[in-house]
Amino acid sequence: MIPxxxxxxxxxxxxxxxxxxxATAEEPDHKLLMEQLDRQKAFYENILNKLPTDIxxxxxxxxYLFVNPGAISNEEYRKFIIGKDDYEYAAxxxxxxxxxxxxxxxxxxxxxxxxEIRWEDTLPDPKGNMITHLRRMxxxxxxHGQLSMVIGFGIDITERKKMEETQAELVKQLSAQNRQLxxxxxxxxxxxxxxxxxxxxxxxxxxxxxxxxxxxxxxxKLRPVIDNLHATFNELVESIQIRQDLEIKCEDVCLxxxxxxxxxxxxxxxxxxxxxxxxxxxxxDVINYPPQYLNSIVHNLVSNSLKYHxxxxxxxxxxxxxxEGEKVILSVQDNGLGIDLVKHKENFFKIxxxxxxxxxxxxxxxxxxxTQVEAMGGRIWVESVPDEGSVxxxxxxxxxxxxx
Amino acid sequence: xKSIFLIDDDPIFVYLTRRIIAxxxxxxxxxxxxxxxxxxxxxxxxxxxxxxxxxxxxxxLSMPVMDGWEFLKEYSDLKPKLKKDIALFIVSSSISPxxxxxxxxxxxxxxxxxxxxxxxKIIEIxxxxxx
Numbered sequence: 001m002i003p004x005x006x007x008x009x010x011x012x013x014x015x016x017x018x019x020x021x022x023a024t025a026e027e028p029d030h031k032l033l034m035e036q037l038d039r040q041k042a043f044y045e046n047i048l049n050k051l052p053t054d055i056x057x058x059x060x061x062x063x064y065l066f067v068n069p070g071a072i073s074n075e076e077y078r079k080f081i082i083g084k085d086d087y088e089y090a091a092x093x094x095x096x097x098x099x100x101x102x103x104x105x106x107x108x109x110x111x112x113x114x115x116e117i118r119w120e121d122t123l124p125d126p127k128g129n130m131i132t133h134l135r136r137m138x139x140x141x142x143x144h145g146q147l148s149m150v151i152g153f154g155i156d157i158t159e160r161k162k163m164e165e166t167q168a169e170l171v172k173q174l175s176a177q178n179r180q181l182x183x184x185x186x187x188x189x190x191x192x193x194x195x196x197x198x199x200x201x202x203x204x205x206x207x208x209x210x211x212x213x214x215x216x217x218x219x220x221k222l223r224p225v226i227d228n229l230h231a232t233f234n235e236l237v238e239s240i241q242i243r244q245d246l247e248i249k250c251e252d253v254c255l256x257x258x259x260x261x262x263x264x265x266x267x268x269x270x271x272x273x274x275x276x277x278x279x280x281x282x283x284x285d286v287i288n289y290p291p292q293y294l295n296s297i298v299h300n301l302v303s304n305s306l307k308y309h310x311x312x313x314x315x316x317x318x319x320x321x322x323x324e325g326e327k328v329i330l331s332v333q334d335n336g337l338g339i340d341l342v343k344h345k346e347n348f349f350k351i352x353x354x355x356x357x358x359x360x361x362x363x364x365x366x367x368x369x370x371t372q373v374e375a376m377g378g379r380i381w382v383e384s385v386p387d388e389g390s391v392x393x394x395x396x397x398x399x400x401x402x403x404x
Numbered sequence: 405x406k407s408i409f410l411i412d413d414d415p416i417f418v419y420l421t422r423r424i425i426a427x428x429x430x431x432x433x434x435x436x437x438x439x440x441x442x443x444x445x446x447x448x449x450x451x452x453x454x455x456x457x458x459x460x461x462x463x464x465l466s467m468p469v470m471d472g473w474e475f476l477k478e479y480s481d482l483k484p485k486l487k488k489d490i491a492l493f494i495v496s497s498s499i500s501p502x503x504x505x506x507x508x509x510x511x512x513x514x515x516x517x518x519x520x521x522x523x524x525k526i527i528e529i530x531x532x533x534x535x
Contacts, residue, residue, distance in 0.1 A: 185500065186498070186500060186503075189497070189498045189499055189500050190465070190466040190496075190497055190498055191466070193497040193498070193499065193519075194414060194417070194466070194497035194519070197417070197497050197519040197520045198414070198416045198417055198420065200520060201417075201420045201520045202416070202420070205420070205423065221416055221419065224416070225416055354467075354468035354469065355468065355469060356468065356469065357438065357439065357468060357469060363468075
């Protein structure tokens with residue numbers, strides 16, 4: 001018989017039957033009464049044992065008074081634990097004492113606060129699946145206000161938890177997409193509508209004049225507007241394609257080759273400015289990534305360093321990789337104009353943001369780079385001092401070449 | 405002579421606006437600024453010289469370095485120190501209602517004009533300028 005029922009029968013705990021029935025325990029039909037109690041005990045124990053939740057009852061010193069099969073299915077273990085605490089049980093089952101530490105902390109929290117506590121607990125089951133329980137523990141007091149026991153029970157909320165996580169992920173994705181849509185609308189509104197307005201105004205002027213010299217002048221102004229519209233349109237299409245390339249393929253991309261491609265593309269600029277490019281790929285020289293993304297990222301960062309060079313010195317660009325656990329950090333450092341980050345922190349990678357007076361700056365480059373980095377689960381950030389230069393960092397998640 | 409500050413980085417639009425203003429019968433002095441920062445520092449430097457301050461500001465929103473919104477923030481702080489009552493019009497290619505709404509949060513903004521701005525609107529604005 002489990003200890004707390006013993007106590008009930010011996011009269012120490014009176015909550016179950018009350019004073020009157022215990023008074024009759026001294027009468028001659030003692031045997032009949034014991035039978036009745038046994039039946040009642042079996043009835044209640046059956047309910048506790050059949051409840052599809054795990055139940056544990058503790059004495060005020062955190063020793064087990066009762067556990068149901070929902071909590072410990074093995075009968076032998078279940079019998080062992082009665083009268084013991086979690087430390088003894090952990091030793092018995094060869095489990096680390098840290099499990100017992102956590103349970104003791106929760107027990108003390110319920111005992112000391114005098115209130116029900118709730119928490120979520122995720123542990124692997126014997127098959128290694130992660131199971132999440134919602135656990136509740138509450139102290140029970142006797143009529144003198146003394147703590148008589150602490151009841152703990154938990155229900156399996158693994159399915160609900162999974163669903164919540166899926167939903168949270170979906171909400172995150174949706175709000176990111178919504179933000180991108182808002183950005184996109186504003187960029188369409190500004191950058192596409194502006195050249196259209198110019199074209200329609202120029203056409204109005206052309207129509208309203210009969211002077212051929214005047215007409216010719218106005219027509220000559222149409223060309224750059226159309227070119228600008230074309231370029232903006234292409235860049236917008238490209239940025240949308242990144243978002244649609246859901247199944248883009250990763251390959252092992254050699255950073256030296258990737259950089260060489262960029263240097264070849266920018267050779268004229270590099271020569272003109274007398275730019276020096278140094279590299280250090282000793283820690284990581286190959287990154288598993290979609291090649292067109294990596295090419296575009298490296299190209300954008302290097303071409304930005306050239307574009308925003310300091311007028312007083314030749315550009316010096318230093319490109320390095322660093323390993324941090326399973327992550328790779330690529331850094332591109334320059335000695336260029338730099339950016340006032342205090343002023344522009346919020347807008348740094350935002351579409352359409354331009355920080356310098358440069359004729360070819362449209363504010364797409366960094367936005368695209370950020371999109372390409374984030375599409376693959378990475379991060380990008382910048383450190384910069386105006387007039388000294390900038391360092392762009394890209395963190396690639398799990399992109400180290402697989403050991404072959 | 406009336407004075408206009410045109411704050412816009414789009415050379416074609418500035419050219420077209422100049423042509424419209426030239427075509428109306430109203431002699432004007434036009435100063436151009438290709439971004440908000442150039443305009444705000446100039447305004448700050450002439451703040452107590454009423455004769456140098458403009459009657460009207462046309463402000464674009466999408467500009468490099470300091471965009472129209474950033475300009476408005478600094479302009480609102482500067483305005484009480486300016487020795488002239490200036491009418492400020494946002495002139496944007498944006499058709500976003502959120503931006504129109506946002507502009508209402510700035511007391512310095514007289515109105516929000518969507519590009520293209522019609523000639524008669526400019527005539528109306530210039531007529532309202534009292535010398």
